[in-house]
Amino acid sequence: MLWECPPKLFRMTMIEASGLKKTYRSKSGPVHALAGMDLSVPPGTVKALLGPNGAGKTTVVKVLTTLIRPTEGTAFVDGIDVLANPKAARRIIGVSGQYAAVDENLTGFENLEMVGRLYHLSAREAKRRAQELIEQFELTEAGNRPVKGFSGGMRRRIDLAGALVINPKVLFLDEPTTGLDPRSRLSLWGIIKDLVSDGTTLLLTTQYLEEADQLSDDIAVIDGGRVIAEGTADELKAQIGGHRVVVTLVDPADAGAAREILGRHGDGEATVGTDGRTVEVGVINGPRALQYVLGDLGQAGVELHDAGMRRPSLDDVFLKLTGRHAENTDENVPAEKENAK
Amino acid sequence: MSVLAPENRQARPAPEPGAASMWLSDGWTVTKRNLTKLKRSPDMLVFAVLQPIMFVLLFSQIYGGSIQVQGTDYTQYLMAGIFAQTVIFGSTFSGSAMAQDLKDGIIDRFRTLPMSSSAVLVGRTNSDLVLNGISMLIMMATGFVVGWRVNAPFSSFLAGIGLLLLFSYAFSWVMALLGMSVKSPEVINNASFMILFPLTFISNAFVQSQTLPAPLEAFANWNPVSALVQAARELFGNVGSVPTPDAWPMQNAVPTVLIGAILMLLIFVPLCIRKFASISSR
Numbered sequence: 001m002l003w004e005c006p007p008k009l010f011r012m013t014m015i016e017a018s019g020l021k022k023t024y025r026s027k028s029g030p031v032h033a034l035a036g037m038d039l040s041v042p043p044g045t046v047k048a049l050l051g052p053n054g055a056g057k058t059t060v061v062k063v064l065t066t067l068i069r070p071t072e073g074t075a076f077v078d079g080i081d082v083l084a085n086p087k088a089a090r091r092i093i094g095v096s097g098q099y100a101a102v103d104e105n106l107t108g109f110e111n112l113e114m115v116g117r118l119y120h121l122s123a124r125e126a127k128r129r130a131q132e133l134i135e136q137f138e139l140t141e142a143g144n145r146p147v148k149g150f151s152g153g154m155r156r157r158i159d160l161a162g163a164l165v166i167n168p169k170v171l172f173l174d175e176p177t178t179g180l181d182p183r184s185r186l187s188l189w190g191i192i193k194d195l196v197s198d199g200t201t202l203l204l205t206t207q208y209l210e211e212a213d214q215l216s217d218d219i220a221v222i223d224g225g226r227v228i229a230e231g232t233a234d235e236l237k238a239q240i241g242g243h244r245v246v247v248t249l250v251d252p253a254d255a256g257a258a259r260e261i262l263g264r265h266g267d268g269e270a271t272v273g274t275d276g277r278t279v280e281v282g283v284i285n286g287p288r289a290l291q292y293v294l295g296d297l298g299q300a301g302v303e304l305h306d307a308g309m310r311r312p313s314l315d316d317v318f319l320k321l322t323g324r325h326a327e328n329t330d331e332n333v334p335a336e337k338e339n340a341k
Numbered sequence: 342m343s344v345l346a347p348e349n350r351q352a353r354p355a356p357e358p359g360a361a362s363m364w365l366s367d368g369w370t371v372t373k374r375n376l377t378k379l380k381r382s383p384d385m386l387v388f389a390v391l392q393p394i395m396f397v398l399l400f401s402q403i404y405g406g407s408i409q410v411q412g413t414d415y416t417q418y419l420m421a422g423i424f425a426q427t428v429i430f431g432s433t434f435s436g437s438a439m440a441q442d443l444k445d446g447i448i449d450r451f452r453t454l455p456m457s458s459s460a461v462l463v464g465r466t467n468s469d470l471v472l473n474g475i476s477m478l479i480m481m482a483t484g485f486v487v488g489w490r491v492n493a494p495f496s497s498f499l500a501g502i503g504l505l506l507l508f509s510y511a512f513s514w515v516m517a518l519l520g521m522s523v524k525s526p527e528v529i530n531n532a533s534f535m536i537l538f539p540l541t542f543i544s545n546a547f548v549q550s551q552t553l554p555a556p557l558e559a560f561a562n563w564n565p566v567s568a569l570v571q572a573a574r575e576l577f578g579n580v581g582s583v584p585t586p587d588a589w590p591m592q593n594a595v596p597t598v599l600i601g602a603i604l605m606l607l608i609f610v611p612l613c614i615r616k617f618a619s620i621s622s623r
Contacts, residue, residue, distance in 0.1 A: 090455040101446035
């Protein structure tokens with residue numbers, strides 16, 4: 001009896017953007033933050049936008065959450081035209097940004113209560129919901145003290161809780177774990193996974209392949225303001241090989257020989273790092289390839305400092321798709337350094 | 342089934358209040374947030390409480406002995422000037438606070454909520470009006486202690502306070518627009534100091550404009566700060582027999598301030614609302 005369902009249930013996409021362009025003027029000419037981005041997220045699924053800093057991740061989230069207007073293109077959230085009717089869109093979305101947008105001088109509870117009031121919950125309902133979120137997010141200690149004194153992880157949790165005050169139909173998380181320590185990152189991942197299992201539609205941006213892998217159904221790799229590859233984490237990894245075999249040479253003079261040997265067992269060309277002594281290649285069966293590589297290197301008399309396997313990273317995906325390193329984009333290097341602290 | 346889940350999960354659909362009640366309730370929510378913030382940041386309270394006391398005491402007790410105003414006692418002459426200077430500087434807080442909220446990303450949070458589009462600005466200017474009101478009370482109390490007296494009917498006294506607060510409220514909107522247009526809150530603090538400090542001193546706030554060199558005297562007579570000070574002085578009955586300069590704004594100080602404040606509101610409220618609809622951090 002499909003025809004009895006309200007038409008809304010037939011909606012195949014919860015987030016739909018097409019041909020989004022955003023051009024900023026700058027002294028050195030126009031900057032294309034978005035250069036024709038298309039996105040489509042089915043209801044109840046999680047899409048990760050994976051890309052380095054400056055790829056346009058935050059810009060597209062800002063367009064979809066009514067914060068900025070694109071130069072060109074259309075954007076719909078749950079069938080609502082975001083550009084024509086931003087207020088209607090705001091009633092059904094929840095947003096948590098890269099920089100926790102919480103008021104430092106308010107307590108965790110007051111922050112959430114304020115957000116509830118601004119979603120036009122009644123005073124009583126806003127209080128009740130704030131309390132519920134405080135407990136759910138294990139923020140009890142932050143509940144009654146100004147946010148000022150709390151760690152980055154705690155602020156992010158309050159910010160995320162703010163995005164969930166109304167149980168939004170569509171949730172946007174812009175780099176939810178950038179700059180967090182591994183423990184806070186894991187804890188946030190747990191929270192996000194719970195949310196998603198409830199059926200919320202989520203658009204997530206991240207610089208970490210692992211994060212996209214952990215949290216999303218589908219990944220869009222973006223670069224230069226457009227989507228350059230799309231698929232599940234497995235599909236993307238299959239494109240770049242399952243693992244990477246990495247060896248570090250004692251003598252850079254062996255680089256040529258090592259490259260030839262790694263290439264023999266790898267899925268594609270081996271590359272030599274900028275230091276001249278790190279050689280690596282993508283492989284399909286990691287452990288077996290590593291055994292063969294070590295055997296052949298031993299026979300060729302190549303001495304090693306180090307050898308091992310690692311999982312592919314955003315940088316590997318990028319190298320494969322664009323032929324250049326993700327780190328080469330300007331702002332990425334300082335950001336990475338900061339995260340390492 | 343997972344396709345249906347999001348529809349079912351909207352357990353609490355956001356109600357849609359009428360525009361007017363939404364404007365009131367959102368404006369109040371943001372005002373409350375700003376006032377709570379004020380209560381918890383001691384530096385702002387010091388600014389609002391101690392600085393006015395300091396200025397009243399400094400000018401009346403220290404400079405007062407050396408500055409002669411013909412026609413009245415210096416403390417009587419001085420108070421309107423300090424009121425005006427303090428509320429004008431108080432209004433600059435609207436600018437730095439908007440810039441700070443923008444920088445902190447709170448504005449982004451507000452702009453993704455289905456709230457009234459002017460509520461953040463209304464809340465900002467409202468709470469700065471409260472701050473200025475508190476400063477006024479403290480300055481008046483301090484003034485009474487050092488001998489300041491109102492020589493006018495009570496209604497005129499209230500009108501004086503009202504005029505000072507109206508002007509500062511209107512000026513808050515000017516500052517809010519600036520706050521949304523600059524890159525960091527520090528710019529507002531520095532710029533307002535550089536501009537407002539001379540503006541309030543090259544006026545009749547602390548000395549008679551007649552005592553200034555001719556070019557500065559002309560400037561002081563046409564300076565809007567002077568009009569505000571002159572108007573407050575008249576309404577508080579503190580003019581005594583001090584001659585009023587011939588310039589039109591000095592002769593018609595109260596209308597000048599009223600017209601100025603209303604013009605500021607008419608121009609800057611719409612500009613602020615328009616600007617707010619397109620701002621976002623970074």
